[in-house]
Amino acid sequence: MNWLSKSSAVFLMVVSLAAVFAPWVAPYSYETQNTLNTLAAPSFDHWMGADRLGRDLFSRLIYGARVSLFIGVSTTLLALLIGTVYGAISGYVGGKTDNVMMRFVDVVFALPDLLMIILVTVMMGRGVAGVFIALTLVSWVTVARLVRGEVLRIKEYTYVEAARALGAGHSRVLLREILPNILGLMVVTLTFRVPVAILAESTLSFIGLGIAPPFSSWGTLANEGWKAIKFYPHLILYPSLAIFLTILSFNFLGEGLRDYLDPKSRTRFGQRTG
Amino acid sequence: MVIFFLKRVLHGVPVLIVVATLTFIIMRLVPGGPFDEEKKLPPEILANIQAKYHLDKPIAVQYLFYMKQLAQGDMGPSYKYIGRDVTDILADTFPVSITLGLLALLVVVGLGIPAGVWSAYRQNSAADRICVFLATLGISVPSFVFGTVLVWMISHKLHWLPPALWEGPRYMILPALALGAPFAGYIARLTRSAVLEVLASDYIRTARAKGLNESVVLLKHALKNSIYPIVSVIGPLTAGLVTGSFVIEFIFSIPGMGGFFITAVTNRDYPLIMGVTLVYAVLIVLANIVVDMVYMWLDPRVRV
Numbered sequence: 001m002n003w004l005s006k007s008s009a010v011f012l013m014v015v016s017l018a019a020v021f022a023p024w025v026a027p028y029s030y031e032t033q034n035t036l037n038t039l040a041a042p043s044f045d046h047w048m049g050a051d052r053l054g055r056d057l058f059s060r061l062i063y064g065a066r067v068s069l070f071i072g073v074s075t076t077l078l079a080l081l082i083g084t085v086y087g088a089i090s091g092y093v094g095g096k097t098d099n100v101m102m103r104f105v106d107v108v109f110a111l112p113d114l115l116m117i118i119l120v121t122v123m124m125g126r127g128v129a130g131v132f133i134a135l136t137l138v139s140w141v142t143v144a145r146l147v148r149g150e151v152l153r154i155k156e157y158t159y160v161e162a163a164r165a166l167g168a169g170h171s172r173v174l175l176r177e178i179l180p181n182i183l184g185l186m187v188v189t190l191t192f193r194v195p196v197a198i199l200a201e202s203t204l205s206f207i208g209l210g211i212a213p214p215f216s217s218w219g220t221l222a223n224e225g226w227k228a229i230k231f232y233p234h235l236i237l238y239p240s241l242a243i244f245l246t247i248l249s250f251n252f253l254g255e256g257l258r259d260y261l262d263p264k265s266r267t268r269f270g271q272r273t274g
Numbered sequence: 275m276v277i278f279f280l281k282r283v284l285h286g287v288p289v290l291i292v293v294a295t296l297t298f299i300i301m302r303l304v305p306g307g308p309f310d311e312e313k314k315l316p317p318e319i320l321a322n323i324q325a326k327y328h329l330d331k332p333i334a335v336q337y338l339f340y341m342k343q344l345a346q347g348d349m350g351p352s353y354k355y356i357g358r359d360v361t362d363i364l365a366d367t368f369p370v371s372i373t374l375g376l377l378a379l380l381v382v383v384g385l386g387i388p389a390g391v392w393s394a395y396r397q398n399s400a401a402d403r404i405c406v407f408l409a410t411l412g413i414s415v416p417s418f419v420f421g422t423v424l425v426w427m428i429s430h431k432l433h434w435l436p437p438a439l440w441e442g443p444r445y446m447i448l449p450a451l452a453l454g455a456p457f458a459g460y461i462a463r464l465t466r467s468a469v470l471e472v473l474a475s476d477y478i479r480t481a482r483a484k485g486l487n488e489s490v491v492l493l494k495h496a497l498k499n500s501i502y503p504i505v506s507v508i509g510p511l512t513a514g515l516v517t518g519s520f521v522i523e524f525i526f527s528i529p530g531m532g533g534f535f536i537t538a539v540t541n542r543d544y545p546l547i548m549g550v551t552l553v554y555a556v557l558i559v560l561a562n563i564v565v566d567m568v569y570m571w572l573d574p575r576v577r578v
Contacts (some may be wrong), residue, residue, distance in 0.1 A: 111296065112288045112554035114517035115535065119300045121545070122539050199416050206418045207524045207536060222418070226525075229422060230430050239417040248414035 003014035005256025007250035014244060019065035026059035031214060042234055049234045051224060057235065060221060061242055067128065067217035068243070073134040079197075080190055082136070083143025084182075090144070091151030092174055105141045113138040117200060118209050126212045131204060135197050144188060150182045177183070184261040191254035195247040202243050218243045275402075279567060284560040293555040296345065296550065298337055301544055308353040308542040327353065340548070349552075350545040354538070360549040363534060368553060370440055371530035374449055375515050375521065375557075381454030382461055382511065386502065390465025395492055397470060404460060413457025417518055421452035421525045438527040445526075453522045457511055464507060468500035505569050512561035516554055 033055055042049040049057050090101040092113045117134040124130025154160065155178060163177045204210035205219025213220060220241045225236025228247070309315060309323055324330045326337055327350075341348055346538035349360035415441035427447060428435035436445050472478065473496055481491045527533075531550050538546035 095384075107289055107292045109291055110555060110558055112517050112551060114514070114520055114560060115551050115554060116296075118539055118549075119297065119537070123300060123303050178406070188408060195414070203416060203418055204418075205522050207521055209536065209539070218570075222422075226422060229426055233426055236422055240422065244415055244419055248411065249417070251414050 001260050004252045005176035006167065008252040008256070011245065011249045012153050012253065015065055015242075016069060018062050019069050022062045023067055023252055026056075026062045028041065028056035028059040028082070031055065041232075049232075053229055057221075057238055060216060061218070062237055063241065064221050067211055067215060068201060068219070068246070069127065070200055071135070071201045071217065072194045075132055075139065075197045076190055077192045078132075078136045079140040080143050080186060081176070081194065083140040084147050084186065086140070087144035087149075088148030088174060088178070088182075091148035092155055092178070093153070093246060098148070102145075104263070105144055108141045109160070111138065114200070117204060121209060128211060128215070129228045131201055131210055135153050135200055139197065141195065142193070146189060147182060150185055151178055154178050154181050188258045188261060191250055191257055195250035195254075197249060198243065198250075265271060275567070279563065282563045282566065286556075286563065289559060290555055291341075293396055293415045294341065296336075297548055300341065301542075301547055303487060304332055310483075327351075339404070340545075344552075345417050348447075349549045350445065350553045352546045353544055354541045360545045363546065364531065364549055364553060367529060367531045367534055370528060371516075371519055371523070371541065372528060372557075373514075374446070374453065374519055374528065377446055377450035378454035378457070378515050378519070381450050382457045382515070385408035385454070386458040386461030389462040391469055391492065391497060393466045394469035394473060402466075406466065409459035409462040412456050413463070413559045415456055417452050417456055418525060421448070421522055424452055425525065426449045432549075434573065438525075440526075440530075444578060447572045449522050449526045449528060452525070453518055454514060457514060457518075458513070461504065463505075464506055465500065468503045469496055470558070472496045472500045493568070502569070502573060505565060505572065508568075509562040512565075513558040516557050516561075553570065 041068060042198075051057055051060070068185035086105075088102065090098045116138055118202075120137060122132040124133060126237055143226060155173075160177050163173055169176070201210055201217060202219030202222065205217050206223045211217045211220050213224075221239035222236055222243070225232070225234075229236050278562045279328075306330070309320060315323070321330065328336055331339075332577055340350070347361075349364070350356050352363060355363060389405050389409070393402045396402045425437045425448065428434050435448050437448075469492075478491060478495060481495050482488075486495075519530065520535070522528070523532035524536065526534055531553065534546060535550040537543075538550065
């Protein structure tokens with residue numbers, strides 16, 4: 001992997017560790033208000049300044065990483081699980097079943113996804129649970145399509161045929177012969193889908209329909225900062241930067257992993273493409 | 275071609291019905307109704323209002339009533355904007371949203387494709403690396419972050435362009451850029467890899483060997499064959515632009531459909547939620563049909 005992917009991995013590791021050990025890493029509590037510091041500019045005591053209620057922004061950002069990363073990673077994992085099972089069955093069984101299952105995927109694709117996410121989130125009461133369910137509902141279909149395509153291709157390979165001829169059952173063929181071959185694809189998909197989920201969550205929270213205070217994701221913090229952008233730009237700068245750098249790192253890491261796991265995409269006609 | 279179009283439109287109808295039904299169900303699962311207010315309404319008045327909007331009937335009856343109404347092109351009255359029909363509100367806000375969307379699409383195609391072609395042509399040069407890097411940045415910047423940066427820099431600091439509202443061409447530049455830029459990055463990278471692949475093929479070498487000049491080779495021969503993957507992602511991309519316009523409308527206080535949707539959801543204004551969702555769904559379905567037709571027109575092999 002190239003240095004960009006490696007440093008991205010390091011960055012993500014640091015952010016995740018900070019999120020997990022937030023109470024030890026954050027210099028202040030995320031809810032301690034100090035009216036002396038209201039809207040303080042960044043300083044030595046408060047690296048990123050303080051918000052409207054005098055809360056330390058750096059600490060809130062670290063706690064916000066918990067929410068943002070948790071939602072990003074957990075929804076993607078669940079979507080990956082649902083999508084893989086669905087897509088694998090659809091592709092493996094084929095025929096009419098495949099047709100029906102894929103028509104359903106088409107319909108979910110035709111839904112305006114952000115609208116659905118908003119509806120479901122509001123329905124579930126603007127908490128972590130609501131955002132989690134809403135994001136999973138719209139994102140599993142992408143995985144299902146990808147996995148189905150791969151399974152369709154792989155199941156025709158001679159070695160799968162050989163396994164079948166040797167008397168392997170369907171579940172064995174799927175789990176032991178086909179699944180290992182799509183693991184690479186799944187890892188890459190995971191890396192590319194996490195930033196999409198983080199983006200969707202932060203967008204939702206930014207327009208004030210996602211995670212509600214006092215819990216705050218990076219999107220919630222950006223929303224609070226947006227209200228004061230003209231005179232206190234630092235309040236929106238740091239949350240935005242956190243979102244941006246995280247998404248960027250996931251993308252770089254994903255590209256690195258893809259090239260690493262798939263030698264074909266690394267060199268095509270002797271050149272790097274993509 | 276005409277038959278294909280009609281066929282696709284017919285295929286789109288069931289999709290729209292499913293979208294309408296799903297939205298209807300999700301909407302009604304939302305706790306709270308349109309007339310729950312801080313100050314409780316007297317029960318008789320509430321009952322009267324609910325009877326007026328048929329909210330006192332069983333959900334299934336309401337659903338059938340709505341769908342029948344919808345089939346006749348009537349989306350019912352808005353619950354919150356008293357005296358206005360949903361179709362009225364949409365007629366006011368749709369042109370705004372579609373203008374924003376089309377301008378953003380222009381940004382996507384106008385920036386993304388040339389950058390990608392240039393980048394592929396100058397592969398591994400400094401210009402190429404900068405293009406790829408900028409494109410990756412573009413993909414990773416959430417449009418609301420880019421939008422706020424634009425507002426802060428161009429409007430608040432430099433005072434070049436207005437930070438909000440929608441009152442003429444000057445007001446459209448920043449929103450269109452903010453909405454289009456991330457997608458432009460995506461298109462640029464896609465164009466680059468498609469063009470790279472084509473540039474390595476034999477017929478390009480032949481074209482060069484014939485002594486054709488580089489711009490003809492690049493634009494006429496190479497781009498023509500690398501346009502397919504680009505065209506095929508324009509469909510999903512339009513869907514992304516359409517739903518992405520929400521945030522942009524929020525940031526720039528643009529009186530489009532997105533803003534109305536957000537207030538409609540918070541107000542439980544059922545007919546308006548339904549109306550906006552359906553218009554977006556129609557747009558997405560139509561965009562995909564148009565893209566398929568362009569694809570067919572470009573590549574005779576997929577014609578049936």
